[in-house]
Amino acid sequence: MAKHDYPYRKSINITAWILQILVCIVLLAASAWLLWFVEQQDLDTILGDYNGLFTASAGLQIAITGLNIVIDIIEIILISKKRMPPELFLASACIKTAIWGIIFTLDVIAQSVLSCILTIILLVTSLIQLVHAAIIVHRKRRGTLRGGNYAPAVNPQGLEEGVHAQPVPGYYYPPPTNTEYKSPAPSPPPPQQYGYPAGDAYAPQVPAGSFELDSRARNV
Template sequence: MAKHDYPYKKSVNVTAWILQILVCIVLLAASAWLLWISEQQDLDDLLGDYNGIFTASAGLQIGITGLNIVMNVVEIILISQKRMPPGLFLTSACIKTGIWGIIFILNAIAHSALSIILTIVLFASSLTQLIHAAIIVHRKRRGTLTGGNYAPAVNPQGFEEGVYAQPAPGYYYPPPTNTEYKSPAASPPPPQYGNPAGDVYAPQVPAGSYELDSRARNL
């Protein structure tokens, strides 16, 4: 399995894990105790037709809190071993935020003060993880995230494919080379010097010819 050493913040995750596990243990214990009470005593006279709903809701809450604890344990193991991909972390945070958001709304409708306090802690901590995971995934898609298997390419020339980048401040760029056009035709020979004194002689014109426009023509 590939390594995913992404910058997961301990201040966000550790705080969220501790709060979620503690609150889930409280809810898990309360739900188990209610189920035990319902088995030991006949609550039909007290709850009437709601006895089945009461038992089902307690069992459902046990399942949800157990799932949250398992997801937190998986996150702890994968992040500690640097094997947590950002997409999986974002998915886990979305699931927890959605579940506890729905339960918080239901508790608010039921006007259960203690349940509202506990579920708002779970919802707020899950939402914090969701925001943190969304930032990591967004930076990874933009290519500005350091860590994991991705590393932005370093281009000292300041160029990208098909795009000219401005020189970075403080970076020295050598001056451009000479781009003067040179004809492939042979260059004319240099003027000839006649003697060591440096006298320059004009080219010899054959006898019987005249010179016009620097070209010799026969008479």
């Protein structure tokens, strides 16, 4: 599995995970206690036809809070191991935001103040993670995100304008090529080749751009 070392902000995720897990544990314990209370007490005369609906809603809340805790644990493991793709992180944040948005709406309709306070914490933290994940995915698609085995390319326009880009890890920079013009003609041999010492005024002068053949200088 490829590594995805993306800039997931700890200040956002750790705060969201702690609040979500704590609130989910409170809701999970409250729902379990309500189910136990209904089993121990005969509330058919009080709840009437709503007894089954009350039990089903408590069981559904247990399942939803348990699902949120499982999603948080998966996020913690994958991000800590650098195995979390941004698309998966965005999908998990969307699921949590949608779930707690629906439950918060139902709690507002039911005018349950305590449930509204707890679910709004879950909704806000999920929404913050959703925005954070959306920003990461957007930057990844635009190619401006560092991490995840991705290295941005050098800006050709900046190079043309004389602005040298900083080296980026993982990007191959070819060595600079020498554009100095060199003549294909061989360079004249030094005077020592003719048996004359260097600087001798009587040494034969070979014109530039010529070569020696049979002790005679010939032009190229």
